[in-house]
Amino acid sequence: MLIKRPEAIKPSEITDQATYLERRRFIRDSGLLGVGVAATLAGLPWAKNSWAEAPDRRPFPELRKSPFSIDEKLTEYEDATSYNNFYEFGTGKSDPKENAQSFVPRPWSVVVDGACEKPGSYDLEDFLRPHPLEERIYRLRCVEAWSMVIPWVGFSLGDALKRFQPTSRAKYVAFYTLHDPERMPGQKRQVLKWPYREGLRMDEAMHPLAMLAVGMYGAELPNQNGAPLRLVVPWKYGFKSIKSIVRISFTEEQPVCTWNQVQPNEYGFYSNVNPNVDHLRWSQKKERRIGNWLKQETLMFNGYAEQVASLYSGMDLKQYF
């Protein structure tokens, strides 16, 4: 879908040594590969997949390295793809993986509308074509006080938005997830008001750290992680990073956001990671990095303060949480 499978391996398609070595490192780090393979062969239920085993996911052969990447231990692929919130496939954390297996994220198109010069419905391939893909290792901080480190594959959101030439009336960008209860069974219950919606202020959206992702761990996004196209805004709580996007809309007014709509006093429009502003029901001072037993301190803007704090200068972040 995204990258044509070559007939024969061209030199340009061969994984460069750095990537290769890095993959080796992941495999070694996971440590359980040998045991995992043996256990899989023996049919044991606790067999763990190594990160590199994304059987039905096509790998991206060439990825630019991003200067935005952080140098922290990656969350295991198995954990990152089996524990997350994606209410479209169920409200439990293991539901998305369980219920998203038969989801087919194609054909896929993205509607761009609102205050821009080039609105339209774009086939996903056309939507993605102009953008070279790169790998960015970001922290991900969930509003539920757990976190991960994930190598995303994608490009800066702003680069895509510019192509549609937003007008001066475009103050915000709204995003919509696919609404199709037949394909997303979680939508058969009105747990949230479907479709899931999220939004950013224009300057947030144009910040180079904000990205559109089509893959993770060097391969296409698994369904449960928001295939085929999702947002990743690393300095905001995870729920802002909307999954399986079908519509992008430039608006003059602040768009309605799903969780903000559910509980406005708990989930603000901005929802920047902020250890000093607690969720109404739990503390945000600490987080549990998945893979660790004890909690660690949460960083302001999830550790991206240097890059993004200026977006909010003069704003009372306790009021605009």
Next chain:
Amino acid sequence: MTRAQIITRLLKPALFVLLLVPLALLTGRGITDNLGANPVETITYQTGLWALRLLLLTLAITPLCKVTGINEFVRLRRMTGLYSFFYALLHFATYAVLDHSLDLAAILADVVKRPYVTVGFSAFVLLIPLAATSHNRIIRLLGGKRWKRLHRLVYLCGLGGVLHYLWLVKADTLSPLLYLALFLGLMLFRIPPRTRAKLGDLLRRLVPIQRAQRLLKEER
């Protein structure tokens, strides 16, 4: 064997083993590295859920006696109650050690600040005197009447438990609401018979089922 013997010699030991199963399963998942991506959350959730389930089971025993007419079931009540406390203790220990690294100030701040922690913690604290007085000699020492009055606290524990669950979920309240309904259902049994009869009369007047039935009969 008498009915009492069947219950104390067969059912009770069987239940003793059965109620260890959730812990055994959890331990098994721990040993095989199968607690999911967030093992602490799994442990906290499972121990809490079983504490609540067993508390409701404890509250169901008296109604069970009344409905079946087999009063000997009451001999299982202390054990289920103590098991509920046992799982609540594991639940609290997980929270205190793995969430707060035993930082007492942080735990207290959490208890004071957050309603769902306040009610959960209160329910746990109230279970302590109940567990501590679940012994024949202590009952004799206290006297049955006082013991009974003290153990009415269990209703507050139940309420605290279900509210704790209800207030911590983000959006999908289906499961905690089912537990709340179950708790309220069990509490209905505690309403004194006379009050219940009055309530029943009132309901019947509001919902004239009997009259409707009579009319149906007459038609036939």
